[in-house]
Amino acid sequence: MRIELSNVSFLYEKDHALRDIDAQLPSGKLTVLCGKTGSGKSTLLHLLSGLEKPSSGTIVYSEANPRQRIAIVFQAPETQLFAGSVRQDIEYGLELKGIPRQERLDRTSQALAKVGFDPAAILDRSPFLLSGGEKRRVVIAGALALEPDMLILDEPTAGLDPSSTKDLLDVLVQLRSQGLTIVISTHDLETFFPLADQVMVMLQGRTHYNGPARELVSSPHILESAGLEVPAATRIAYRLRSQGVPVDVPVSMDELLSALSAHKLSIRRKSLDEHPDTAPNAESGQASSGSGGDAPSPWEALETSGSLLKRLDPRAKWLGMVILSLAILHTSSLWGTLASLLVTAVILKAADISWRKTWKFLSPFFLLFIFLWLFAAVSIGSGDVSIGPFGLSYSGAIKGGIGVFGFLFIIALGLAFTETTSGVPLREGFEWGIRPLRRIQLPTRDLSMAVSITIQFVPWILEKVGQLRKALASRGQDTIGMRKWTPRQISFLFVPLLIIVIKMGDELVSAIESRGYDRQAERTSWYKLRWSVKDTWVSGLVATASSLLWWFG
Ligand SMILES: Nc1ncnc2c1ncn2[C@@H]1O[C@H](COP(=O)(O)OP(=O)(O)OP(=O)(O)O)[C@@H](O)[C@H]1O
Known part of the structure; x- marks a missing residue:
């Protein structure tokens, strides 16, 4: 072909x-x-x-x-x-x-x-x-x-x-x-x-x-300018040519070795000091110590650039997420749902997340939510409209719809949160929020670590589902959309997904243990929480929007 x-x-x-x-x-x-x-x-x-x-x-x-x-x-x-x-x-x-x-x-x-x-x-x-x-x-x-x-x-x-x-x-x-x-x-x-x-x-x-390939190895600058390492056989051949050994530039080590068998080589020993390549590198001895003084940690450097939400203190994001979620769950009118939609859309925009990405993220939940919606609207026997033994109630449909959309908005807020907050800030912010619970002997540190890992698992699992779908599609399935998939094919996704998740969990536990994680020991944090004026403004705005939603929604 x-x-x-x-x-x-x-x-x-x-x-x-x-x-x-x-x-x-x-x-x-x-x-x-x-x-x-x-x-x-x-x-x-x-x-x-x-x-x-x-x-x-x-x-x-x-x-x-x-x-x-x-x-x-x-x-x-x-x-x-x-x-x-x-x-x-x-x-x-x-x-x-x-x-x-x-x-x-x-x-x-x-x-x-x-x-x-x-x-x-x-x-x-x-x-x-x-x-x-x-x-x-x-x-x-x-x-x-x-x-x-x-x-x-x-x-x-x-x-x-x-x-x-x-x-x-x-x-x-x-x-x-x-x-x-x-x-x-x-x-x-x-x-x-x-x-x-x-x-x-x-x-x-x-x-x-x-x-x-032969032309490529004859012009090694092409590979170098693409950021690739020139193959060893080619490099050796160039070095030999520069020292007067007339070998053709080979594409493989075998080719080089057979070309060399035609030459009688005498290797002159040089002392180590003569070799510029082996001279001690003064600069390499100055590798950064990691303590960094006032230098920002990797997470701080990452989160001082990018979208507005990315630059916020994780505590502001946790607080905002919690109060907005409560207000959205409290809404009981269509106007409240529309207002929640507007607030969610503004937050997704501030997080610089496209509608396409949001749609892709939410789509796996649709089937479940449609079922929940129907469950709220349909009853046996009574209802405004009868369909066989079932009854459909308008008020149930509206109430179910409001609830279902509320949950979808909260999931979208979760997407904005996880897309704009990496693991360590996410955990530090959460730990700060639940710190008072230490007084009642709650293991807040373990809890915050578990929550941050679980939250970060969600996009990872969705990505794995996408990979598995493509793998099944590559075996001859006509579409990579879920609609044309049979229950048997969908069931094929679950076994490997379960194995991947269990394996990942197992590796994670080993990684945590191998780093000497000690529940009792005091921890030095790499990431410093810093509340700024911008955090106060954004929290104030979110609190106002949540209150309006709570009272009028
Ligand atoms: N699902 C995705 N969503 C958004 N961007 C993506 C996605 N997959 C890849 N990219 C981006 O597209 C670009 C090309 O990625 P791609 O995976 O094709 O590179 P690659 O040459 O195969 O890399 P590698 O050698 O690491 O596998 C990269 O900038 C990558 O970040």
Whole structure:
């Protein structure tokens, strides 16, 4: 499959992740995509696979139905495994395509063999209990079982040991020789340059270079100006050339070694003092001590810039959040709901959060809230309108609607709060608020830590849900919206999500313990709470708005 991109740009919210990309990905070739972190590689892969649409520009595929013909393997393999056994996991995509049972099993076994497994030994194992390298190969087998025309791999060697990496490279070389078009995003230039038919270097969302790897290593300044390290073999070759050894610039260490075998090298020993590279670096000895004197802590530096809400003292935000939430919950009229909507909108604007982001954040709650709304409006037997055995009451519908919208506004306020307050200020502010409870022996410090971690977990979990949805969609689901998903597919989201959350919780506990967390010991805070005039003004405004809502809403 051949792909042609013309003038392709992509925006997340308001920020450009890709700008004006023009490129061709030739059929049956292996293209390596590299660039510094954040340069737009993963975004480009999502566009190529059809999981995202360009904000502008066009992507033309040489075949019809590209979504069905392109398989993508994302960065973290654990986000793509969801079934109880390796076999079920790989067969999932085939089931969606309506492939009969026996053919499914044959294709699954063949795909597992292609990535170096003994199918009989692994088919019934739980994918969650495999090692990182094995999980990655199972995910690739799942992609290959779909018999795609193009395979896209995002960081396939990250976290793999050298022998697993070599196994993976052998698989890729074999697949390319069978005509598969392969696109790989990677930071591992040493490993993939020797394989690449074409290299695309990304820089700040643009194509910085597009051409053969050999030309790229012949002009190492291109890699350097993109913030990438020139591969070791290339650097050694340049050093040798500068010292009079006539070697061609290689794309791999093997190539360099075989070029060197033609030369008789005599290595002159230099004393250490002659080496500028090994001279002690006076500046490096002056690393910052961390105590920093009056220098602001990392959190303080972060929170003195950005939106108005970001610059407020966390105590002002906690107070505002609590009194506004109480006032919103107290409203009982449609006017009160409209006023709450207005206040929430103003706060979201002050937090610089777009409507699109708010909508995306709230949408997972809609189903639950519609159910709660119906629950408030519908009763058995009585009501203003009868539908079979059920009755619909207008007053119940209005009361339920007011309550449901109130909760949605409070969740949106929570979004504004967590988006503008990082972990430490959030915890310090909360701890300050509940400090009086220490007198009744309440463990306020543990409580504030638990609350701050839990609050920060919410956006993280939503992001994981998004990744899992994309992983399922990449197996052949036609839409990445939730509406066309069956309950079984939705249930597939929960097992891996639960595993990810439990694993994250476990790692968090180990991290806290390994840092010597002692509940009794006094703590030195990195972050100083500072109340300013602006906090007083904003708190006054929020208190006035909350009082008006309370009395007139
Ligand atoms: N879901 C998102 N919402 C908002 N911005 C995003 C999102 N995902 C990525 N970005 C931004 O888009 C830009 C490109 O990100 P992308 O993940 O494509 O880079 P990358 O080159 O793949 O990075 P890495 O090598 O670290 O994986 C970055 O500035 C990133 O912060």
